[in-house]
Amino acid sequence: MTSEKILIVDDETDILELISLYLMKEGFEVVTCQEGDQVLDMLAQHQPDLLILDVLLPGMDGIEVCRSIRKISHIPILFISCKSDDLDVILGLGVGGDDYIPKPFSPSQLVARVKAHLRRHSMIEPNQTQPDVLIFDGLEIHLSSHSVIVQQEEVNLSSKEFDLLVLLASHPKKVFKIDQLYEEIWGSDSLGDTRTLMVHISNLRKKIETDPANPVYIITIRGVGYKFNA
Template identity: 55%
Template sequence: MAGETILIVDDDEDIREVITLYLEKEGYHVVSALDGTQAVSLTLTVNPDLVILDMMLPGLDGIEVCQEIRKKLTIPIIFLSCKGEPLDKSMGLTAGGDDYMSKPFEAVELLARVKAHLRRNRMLQNVNNSNSILKYPGLTIDLMSYSVEVNGQQVIFSPKEFQLLALLAQNPNTVLSSNDLFQSIWDEESFGDHRTVMVHISNIRKKIENNPSNPIYIQTIKGLGYKFCVEK
């Protein structure tokens, strides 16, 4: 949707200019930050709809910036990094990122991912039906306000964490494979990329389970996928 605000955080001027060119051509409003401290400040004052965040930044690094943003906002965060190792990707997702692209990247692909994240975010925010609130013992998921309460306390979730939790909770006692989850939430084929789903599931368990290593709600069904378990 034209007019949405996107914050680009990267200390490389050339990269900022290229991304800005593509985004503004599509009608987005673009704001830029050169370092981590400025990024956190702009996020709170500008309230962007999405953040494109470099991992390697002067001052606060991308991981620290992401963690600071997650204390206040649930907007989509796409990491950019010259590091393409699985561990680096896991670190970004564990910190609260929703997506990860390695440098060098295709600007067209980045634009497509931006559109997909914003589209899914709008869809979740516009949910309006009689089943918009899911209630389970100690857990309430409000699909309209995009919020989660655990034992009466509101807990912040990233957009992808929320979407995964909502999808599983809307299909209780049903096994969903990693491929099913990835394709439904990220809107693309997983091509065997199970780590992304695994990291997000781990993050969710830490937020809703009393004992994440022995989960009650989201259980792993070996060789098949994940199941949101509730008593019938």
């Protein structure tokens, strides 16, 4: 049985109870919250391993909650929302969310995503066979400190953006299929929804490329996937 703790934030009592029931059946410890203004205090008090966060909340909404959390923590954040437009997905992932599942969703699918994120998060350790710093023209990736330097200035990447960059940069010229990248970084099947990956690629390009519309490092292989150009 797992001892990992999940904080669920949603203003709908029925949703809280449903998700809690499924997670507790899998052995997770669950704490809940219904207002965005309370989340930071809940994080400090309960020290959860993962956060399930609704976008639409009374008081501080989920987007602002995520922004605040990312200033102090790299905890995996899984957004859930009845808003499933591409712009909403882009906004949620752009402020540091790790994944986005639109309502209505299958509770078993949500549990599977939670397990995958926790498993992937626990596996992130320095690779002893890999150098601690990956150096390219105008780009440095420092593995142990999780920092990235672009043109001698440090840029702030989310945990998933950093993992994605490390994976691609560790295999220069190798073409990764979209589903393959999703499985490697998120630890689960994409279930046909590739928006999460594509948003992270877009955000990553905005942070490390001089001209994101004409990328130098992360190249799209049309109809296949992506590769890192060293």
